[in-house]
Amino acid sequence: MVAILVVFTIILFVGADLVVQWVRQRRARTVLVAQASRGSAADLLLPTLQPERFSLPGGLFFHRGHTWVNLLFSGQVKVGVDDFLQRLLGHVDAITLPPIGVEVKQGQPFVAIRQGGRTATLPAPVDGVVCAVNGELAKAPGLLKRDPYTRGWLVALRPTNLAANLPQLRVGENALVWLKAELARLQEFLHITLTIKRDALVGATAADGGLLADGLLEHLDDETWAEFQARFLRA
Amino acid sequence: MRKDAEAMNDTRWPEITFWRLVFLVLAATGTVVAILRYSRGLGATTNLSDQFPWGLWIGFDVLTGVGLAAGGFTITAVVHLFNLKRFTPIVRPTVLTAFLGYVFVILALLFDLGQPHRIWHAIVMWNPRSVMFEVAWCVMLYTTVLALEFSPIVFERLNLERPRRIVRAISVPLVIVGVILSTLHQSSLGSLYLIVPMKLHPLWYSPLLPVFFFVSAMAAGLAMVIVESSLCQRAFNHHLEMDLLEPLGRAMVVVLSVYGILRVQDLARRGALLGLRRPGYEGSMFLLEMGLGVLLPIILLAIPRVRARQPGLVTGAFLAILGFVMHRLNVSVTGMERAAGVAYFPSWMEIALSLALVAAGFAVFGLAVRYLPIFPEAPHRASGVEAPAWLLARSASMVAGGSPEPLSPPSAPAGVK
Amino acid sequence: MKGAILFDSTKCIGCEACVAACKEKHDLPAAIDPKLTAYTWTVVEQRNKAFVRRLCMHCESPTCVSVCPVEAFRKEPSGPVVYDASRCIGCRYCIMACPFDVPKYQWDRTTPIVQKCNMCADRIAVGKEPACAAVCPTGATIFGDRDQLIGEARVRLKAAPTTYVPHIYGLEEVGGTSVLMLSSVPFPSLGIRPDLPVTPLPTLTWKALSKVPDVVVVGGALLYGIWWITNRRIRVQEALAQEAAKKG
Numbered sequence A: 001m002v003a004i005l006v007v008f009t010i011i012l013f014v015g016a017d018l019v020v021q022w023v024r025q026r027r028a029r030t031v032l033v034a035q036a037s038r039g040s041a042a043d044l045l046l047p048t049l050q051p052e053r054f055s056l057p058g059g060l061f062f063h064r065g066h067t068w069v070n071l072l073f074s075g076q077v078k079v080g081v082d083d084f085l086q087r088l089l090g091h092v093d094a095i096t097l098p099p100i101g102v103e104v105k106q107g108q109p110f111v112a113i114r115q116g117g118r119t120a121t122l123p124a125p126v127d128g129v130v131c132a133v134n135g136e137l138a139k140a141p142g143l144l145k146r147d148p149y150t151r152g153w154l155v156a157l158r159p160t161n162l163a164a165n166l167p168q169l170r171v172g173e174n175a176l177v178w179l180k181a182e183l184a185r186l187q188e189f190l191h192i193t194l195t196i197k198r199d200a201l202v203g204a205t206a207a208d209g210g211l212l213a214d215g216l217l218e219h220l221d222d223e224t225w226a227e228f229q230a231r232f233l234r235a
Numbered sequence B: 001m002r003k004d005a006e007a008m009n010d011t012r013w014p015e016i017t018f019w020r021l022v023f024l025v026l027a028a029t030g031t032v033v034a035i036l037r038y039s040r041g042l043g044a045t046t047n048l049s050d051q052f053p054w055g056l057w058i059g060f061d062v063l064t065g066v067g068l069a070a071g072g073f074t075i076t077a078v079v080h081l082f083n084l085k086r087f088t089p090i091v092r093p094t095v096l097t098a099f100l101g102y103v104f105v106i107l108a109l110l111f112d113l114g115q116p117h118r119i120w121h122a123i124v125m126w127n128p129r130s131v132m133f134e135v136a137w138c139v140m141l142y143t144t145v146l147a148l149e150f151s152p153i154v155f156e157r158l159n160l161e162r163p164r165r166i167v168r169a170i171s172v173p174l175v176i177v178g179v180i181l182s183t184l185h186q187s188s189l190g191s192l193y194l195i196v197p198m199k200l201h202p203l204w205y206s207p208l209l210p211v212f213f214f215v216s217a218m219a220a221g222l223a224m225v226i227v228e229s230s231l232c233q234r235a236f237n238h239h240l241e242m243d244l245l246e247p248l249g250r251a252m253v254v255v256l257s258v259y260g261i262l263r264v265q266d267l268a269r270r271g272a273l274l275g276l277r278r279p280g281y282e283g284s285m286f287l288l289e290m291g292l293g294v295l296l297p298i299i300l301l302a303i304p305r306v307r308a309r310q311p312g313l314v315t316g317a318f319l320a321i322l323g324f325v326m327h328r329l330n331v332s333v334t335g336m337e338r339a340a341g342v343a344y345f346p347s348w349m350e351i352a353l354s355l356a357l358v359a360a361g362f363a364v365f366g367l368a369v370r371y372l373p374i375f376p377e378a379p380h381r382a383s384g385v386e387a388p389a390w391l392l393a394r395s396a397s398m399v400a401g402g403s404p405e406p407l408s409p410p411s412a413p414a415g416v417k
Numbered sequence C: 001m002k003g004a005i006l007f008d009s010t011k012c013i014g015c016e017a018c019v020a021a022c023k024e025k026h027d028l029p030a031a032i033d034p035k036l037t038a039y040t041w042t043v044v045e046q047r048n049k050a051f052v053r054r055l056c057m058h059c060e061s062p063t064c065v066s067v068c069p070v071e072a073f074r075k076e077p078s079g080p081v082v083y084d085a086s087r088c089i090g091c092r093y094c095i096m097a098c099p100f101d102v103p104k105y106q107w108d109r110t111t112p113i114v115q116k117c118n119m120c121a122d123r124i125a126v127g128k129e130p131a132c133a134a135v136c137p138t139g140a141t142i143f144g145d146r147d148q149l150i151g152e153a154r155v156r157l158k159a160a161p162t163t164y165v166p167h168i169y170g171l172e173e174v175g176g177t178s179v180l181m182l183s184s185v186p187f188p189s190l191g192i193r194p195d196l197p198v199t200p201l202p203t204l205t206w207k208a209l210s211k212v213p214d215v216v217v218v219g220g221a222l223l224y225g226i227w228w229i230t231n232r233r234i235r236v237q238e239a240l241a242q243e244a245a246k247k248g
């Protein structure tokens, strides 16, 4: 009997917590929708979406599809995803990388990231031939999230058209300006989405009623996800 | 510390949430019960008796509490001894839980012992033939080890470089000592019951009790890491590291299977399974324990699709924890009732105090997460826009030196048009 | 001499003189509880028309001595198992483990101690017999050297084989006890456990405890070995990577 008592007490508390969470989510969503319908995009300028919160290493070149390039002494380049995408993405189930020897073109999709039943494809930041892939990612796709700029690199390329490609990328102050613009665009995107579709964001709210940047994409419904992919991970 | 005090001063009163309210209520009743316990004695506050001298406080707070802290030694061993460094991000929260778990056990003992002010007697008055003596020493030593294992986090927060380096230097021996102490300690909790072959029901009494306690604690420890990570995600918006937790789920399948097979085999050999054909009180409790708490989690976690998603993984782990809790309480209460000739059910005060202790554990964990670097951020995240030189250098050497193997299967990315 | 008590249930008339004597000797409250408690160290129970005494059996290899973490219990060479309240931390393992359910706790006190019959060890020390044996009017409870009492019990069994069940309780149970019992009805019907093993119970826990040094030594070596191997593997990999980096 005592065993049953204890087990039931535990279940009771967990059950209560599920209810609490559910109520909280509903309430937070109502607040959010109310804010959104009041109409100012500034209301949604949330602390988690401020540029200082995102890491932007100085020497890297950024593609507008949120992939980066690191020029190595050897002449090769390393390629990965940036902090912005990593944060928004949330959990990663699997990553498909191109096989060695394949040729990729700037702006063409070259890597696929799967989350649940959905897949995001990323554009290659430069032209080149794949000469190494990050084997660790297969074992631990989470590396991409934990360490997007070092251990979470995707592939190494032997660039074939660097001189023409580089002007399309942003580095240093340009990159910072671009990141700010991207964040503003994201605000706007979320604002519009929420105004049109109240349930597009399921549960992506923090206790204070703000939006969480971390794993935001997990909470988008399929349609909004596709929209995000088209607008932000573009060629 | 002063900084924290200031930080607390300039925030307004924390908002009253449901769980904070629950915590306040539990803490208040717990305090009242604690006062009653010390002013009126054990007899007035508990349902313990000469027939049933060990109740909820031993069965749940001590036996179960220690077992649930077992994640500490499993994960530190995996990371520091087996050198699977990718599990590093979960070491800190796990060590913290283990440490809090042991402090919780010691606190519970201070309520349960008839002469708590003499708890130190075990240090100076030795009886090496007593299992309880071994338990006492292991609790003491392992709590110290856990405190040391945890101390670098505090030093880090206070920016004390020297002590931090000292502890780091002895970290490997520390982990080894910790693993050995845990092994001894988890199993010796089972050995406590070896001495009552005629009192403990044959469904639970076995000469292998120490082994069962050890193996089941290992499974429970892993399960705790999983459940706890999901709790942290919920409470602190900390991201759930599925790619780290999924292998733990896989390991649980192995450990739980070993445990299940050992137990069934042992019962069969001693002929105790026959009693299950018409299960009475004990039989039903046993079936519940093994069915819901061992078999079902094995099945759930063995299916890769279930294990790979958070709800499946957490459910499996949660069930395994419930099974573990049931086992400890079946040994300490259910299995002893028949021989004692009385049924034991804890008094409300016993329940209230246990709840208050658990609540305090949750609260301290929450505070620790808030004020100590428990969940390490990625190293460069805090440093803003500029990338440190080492970062670039490291990436360079990685491409040059890392032997890049193609991913299997090396296919073109899905969805490429 | 190793002191022991022989209780012959066929001679007991249920007068409870022993209970009263015990209470007086140990300054216990006069009210007699129906079962053993911290304030009643011995009782006389009537079962199946026979009387049986309950008291500590003063085991030869006592469970209580072995389980107590702070050695509050001690088996004296002169027979009694005695308890030192000043050591006890109140874990109650002795109460839980005793095969005869003898040690009892002062549940009504704020700092309780364990209580049980101590065979009047202080009287034995000065050459007197325990209070209950001294007062027994019929000789149902007698005190003496354990071996001599065993001999006496054998004589009684042989002299009246139809009166007694042919068993000296306490001769072998849990490795032998210093309280021996004779009875005309089977012992289970007196409420006395028939199912106790002849091996002392402490051997059960000792089997596990004696492995502790092995676990420490073997476990320590094994774990250190594992760490050494995995660590070395990483070192080698790092060195290789560095070399390759230099060349590249």
Ligand code: SF4
Pocket (backbone or CB within 6 Å): C056, C057, C058, C059, C062, C063, C064, C065, C081, C098, C099, C100, C101, C102, C103, C116
């Ligand atoms: S009967 Fe119990 S209390 Fe008495 S000596 Fe034996 S084990 Fe100890």
Ligand code: SF4
Pocket (backbone or CB within 6 Å): C067, C068, C069, C070, C071, C072, C073, C087, C088, C089, C090, C091, C092, C093, C094, C095, C114
């Ligand atoms: S209750 Fe006292 S005498 Fe009994 S085992 Fe514990 S410490 Fe020893």
Ligand code: SF4
Pocket (backbone or CB within 6 Å): C018, C021, C022, C023, C025, C041, C042, C055, C116, C117, C118, C119, C120, C130, C131, C132, C133
């Ligand atoms: S031997 Fe002494 S303590 Fe034990 S029952 Fe007899 S009188 Fe009481």
